[in-house]
Amino acid sequence: MGDFATMFGTTWLSTTLLMATRLGATLLMTPLLQAIPVPGPVRLAIVLGLAAALALPLAASSAWQPHSLGELLVALLGEAALGATLGLGILLAFAGFAVAGRLLDVQIGFGVAQVFDPLTRSQVPILTSVIGLVGVLLFILADGHHAVLRGIAFSLERFPIGRAWPGQGAAASIVQQASALFALGFALAAPVVLCLFLVDFALGVIARNLPQLNMLALGIPVKIVVGLLALSLWAAVMGTAAGRLHSAWWRGWSAVLQAPAPGGR
Numbered sequence: 001m002g003d004f005a006t007m008f009g010t011t012w013l014s015t016t017l018l019m020a021t022r023l024g025a026t027l028l029m030t031p032l033l034q035a036i037p038v039p040g041p042v043r044l045a046i047v048l049g050l051a052a053a054l055a056l057p058l059a060a061s062s063a064w065q066p067h068s069l070g071e072l073l074v075a076l077l078g079e080a081a082l083g084a085t086l087g088l089g090i091l092l093a094f095a096g097f098a099v100a101g102r103l104l105d106v107q108i109g110f111g112v113a114q115v116f117d118p119l120t121r122s123q124v125p126i127l128t129s130v131i132g133l134v135g136v137l138l139f140i141l142a143d144g145h146h147a148v149l150r151g152i153a154f155s156l157e158r159f160p161i162g163r164a165w166p167g168q169g170a171a172a173s174i175v176q177q178a179s180a181l182f183a184l185g186f187a188l189a190a191p192v193v194l195c196l197f198l199v200d201f202a203l204g205v206i207a208r209n210l211p212q213l214n215m216l217a218l219g220i221p222v223k224i225v226v227g228l229l230a231l232s233l234w235a236a237v238m239g240t241a242a243g244r245l246h247s248a249w250w251r252g253w254s255a256v257l258q259a260p261a262p263g264g265r
Helices: 002-008 008-025 040-060 068-110 126-141 146-160 167-179 181-209 215-235 239-257
Strands: 114-115 122-125
Touching: 002 126, 008 068, 008 146, 040 239, 068 122, 068 146, 068 167, 068 181, 068 239, 122 126, 126 146, 126 215, 126 239, 146 239, 167 239, 181 215, 181 239, 215 239
Parallel strands: none
Antiparallel strands: 114 122
16 A cells, blocks of 8 residues: 555656656657647647656656655756757757758749648748658658657666756757757758759859840749759758758767766766
8 A cells, every 4th residue: 555655646746747847848849749730638648648657667666756846846847958958959950851941942942832831830831841741751760769768768867857967068969969950951952952053053144145035934943843853863862961960869869868967976
């Protein structure tokens, strides 16, 4: 009876609440649960179910217990900050695909064509939405969702529920990942952008020598055809650049999780 009260008493409730805060901040800030239009209550149920299951062994062991409401609130803020930091690492990686899509939309001329994007639930250009979905697909095919779960499990070992974690060590890794975001995003679209630049140069030469041609009516379909053709050819070998984007978030997580814990833990 005592073990049951320990597992499903205040210790289990506080551990579940803190666990759900870390999981929710990590998963709900990433496109993982948004790639498919899952209702909000279902996402909340997934997070609470995972948190309740993970809290059972932690509550049975020597789990951390708050001694006051203020201490619980401080712990909740710490768990939310840690989860948001981990989720931001994944979000920055997917933002690289958005940067590549925006570059291609502007260069090809699709910037004015807006479609509904289920990842952000907003109107975005066509190629930005397509490349974002391709990024999620590649992430799942590369077993990234399992890597996220393993990373969350490792975070529970490195920084137990309710304990302090080194936020100053996380800031450096996040800034470094954000600084490399635009370079990696441009590398993902660089060959297609180069082809479109050459097309612009050729159209400029033609317009200079044949001013009677309507270059606006001629240039747009030419850039669309060349851009889509170059993108289809580049898509077959873009896995290396996409892998660099996906590995960036794991390096950021490694820097955060391998930082020395406060108190010499």
